[in-house]
Amino acid sequence: MTDRRFPAVLMTTTAILLSGCGAAVEATDRAATTVVNRCGEAIEYPVPQRAVVYEGGSADKLFALGLTDHVLGYVMPPANPPVSESPWAAEYAKVEFLSDDLLNRELVVDVGADFVVAGWNSGFSDSRGITPEILDTLGIHSFMHAETCFNYPGHPEQHTPFEGLYTDLERLGQIFGVEERATDLIAEYRQRVEAVQDQVVDGDPVKVFLYDFGTDKPFTAAAQVPPNDIIRLAGGVNIFGDVEARWTEAGWEAVVEAEPEVIIILEYNDQPAAEKIEFLKTNPTTATLPAVVEENFYILDYNEAISSPRNIDGLEGFAEYLREFAANR
Known part of the structure; x- marks a missing residue:
């Protein structure tokens, strides 16, 4: 060049x-x-x-x-x-x-x-x-x-x-x-x-699992990446938010034990969210999760999940979803 x-x-x-x-x-x-x-x-x-x-x-x-x-x-x-x-x-x-x-x-x-x-x-x-x-x-x-x-x-x-x-x-x-x-x-x-936090619905935080990718073991968001703040500030609790790491590999057993009520699907351009949702629905280990049974999936754009001004957009979108979820809990 x-x-x-x-x-x-x-x-x-x-x-x-x-x-x-x-x-x-x-x-x-x-x-x-x-x-x-x-x-x-x-x-x-x-x-x-x-x-x-x-x-x-x-x-x-x-x-x-x-x-x-x-x-x-x-x-x-x-x-x-x-x-x-x-x-x-x-x-x-x-x-x-x-x-x-x-x-x-x-x-x-x-x-x-x-x-x-x-x-x-x-x-x-x-x-x-x-x-x-x-x-x-x-x-x-x-x-x-x-x-x-x-x-x-x-x-x-x-x-x-x-x-x-x-x-x-x-x-x-x-x-x-x-x-x-x-x-x-x-x-x-x-x-x-602050405007998002002012609108958080009272009650127990919604248990949330972020599914990044992986079939044998899921890759997910721990404490030190933007989705953890998005979940927390929107009024939820990240089921792996106590892990002091950034993006991390977890076990399906831990996901099942946590019984997440909502699953955030991270949308990649080369790994569509629809394919990940289909896996969660057809995989025997995850098919009975409360979030899967109720089809409580929220799709988070890739650029809302990495450090970016669009983190704020991601927070506002997910917070709106959680408010509607909590109102119908």
């Missing part, structure tokens, strides 16, 4: 007005840096000009902050739903689609990226040879979702999933010089979460 890296160019003091949400980045020099934490490690960041983002959550955070002009392109693996379904579909159309494969070092080097946004073990990976440390040696800055720092080695930092989202928006706002826009977004999202 042709190397399309651009030479550094000094910015004037005039603000660069961005497309998207209309945010403005003000800086006197592209070489000016801001110190921001990256999973507990203080990093000096210049204002990025050629960002590569991995998966919808990374892209949507920058688009929500009005930073489309600073995004070179996106890498979108097959599990991610089509970007045409995103609230930021118009912003995706303004940047390059780089790959439908997993993130890799060769791609970001070849396109001349100066900034990469991804999660730990979701984009960045020791086994695939693309880590923040490796990119540092190549002069490419990186940003990791705070929610994924839970299992990042060497620089521990932990946030509840929704607080991780707010932390990311705050830090990205600092890096790009759009702190006011980030502050406004965080305030808006917190208000929407």
Whole structure:
């Protein structure tokens, strides 16, 4: 692939007005840096000009902050739903689609990226040879979702999933010089979460199981991923919410013992929810679960389940479902 890296160019003091949400980045020099934490490690960041983002959550955070002009392109693996379904579909159309494969070092080097946004073990990976440390040696800055720092080695930092989202928006706002826009977004999202909590129906929390994938053993959401906060804040209880992990493998015996009343099905583009529901209905171990017998299934979009501004949409949608469920309990 042709190397399309651009030479550094000094910015004037005039603000660069961005497309998207209309945010403005003000800086006197592209070489000016801001110190921001990256999973507990203080990093000096210049204002990025050629960002590569991995998966919808990374892209949507920058688009929500009005930073489309600073995004070179996106890498979108097959599990991610089509970007045409995103609230930021118009912003995706303004940047390059780089790959439908997993993130890799060769791609970001070849396109001349100066900034990469991804999660730990979701984009960045020791086994695939693309880590923040490796990119540092190549002069490419990186940003990791705070929610994924839970299992990042060497620089521990932990946030509840929704607080991780707010932390990311705050830090990205600092890096790009759009702190006011980030502050406004965080305030808006917190208000929407509070509005959901104000409407939670009194009574025992609804027992909820999230089914990600797996037949011999289910893969599910534990305490340190956004669906756990979605379930909790909506008035439910995640049957694996006491497991201090992110996405985790469980046993069907534990699911049966918990007797979930509602099952969230995670919708992948390449693993439709209908196929997962059919498995739960026909598998003898799960066919008698209360949620399966009553067909209490809720489909959660992939981008509502990973760290993303769309976590708030996922919370509002599931909370509405739980209110109706609780009213007819």
